[in-house]
Amino acid sequence: MAKKEEDAMYRHFLVAADRYNMERLKLMCKDKLCKRIDASTVANVLALAELHHCRDLKGACFEFLITPQNLSGAMATDGFEHLSKSCPCVVKGLITLCSAS
Numbered sequence: 001m002a003k004k005e006e007d008a009m010y011r012h013f014l015v016a017a018d019r020y021n022m023e024r025l026k027l028m029c030k031d032k033l034c035k036r037i038d039a040s041t042v043a044n045v046l047a048l049a050e051l052h053h054c055r056d057l058k059g060a061c062f063e064f065l066i067t068p069q070n071l072s073g074a075m076a077t078d079g080f081e082h083l084s085k086s087c088p089c090v091v092k093g094l095i096t097l098c099s100a101s
Contacts, residue, residue, distance in 0.1 A: 007041055011048055018052040034060040043080040050087045059101030062097055073100065
């Protein structure tokens with residue numbers, strides 16, 4: 001299975017685990033997604049983390065985005081454009097975090 005397909009599978013499982021209160025599955029999906037964060041996926045994972053109240057996954061995304069090179073790579077994606085429109089409070093938090101470091 002390709003990385004992109006696996007990422008989508010973990011995201012879908014996380015949504016289902018959150019909906020049906022399956023904490024163990026949710027934890028496993030969060031762990032997998034944390035390990036697979038890169039510039040092309042971080043914005044989508046961050047939006048997912050915000051929507052499904054995954055603070056640790058959100059924190060991992062923010063930690064990745066602290067690096068200027070990672071942030072500029074992520075900002076060039078369609079996912080980041082979607083994130084800024086769908087979750088402006090997350091982008092505001094990211095700006096605050098980046099300006100503090």
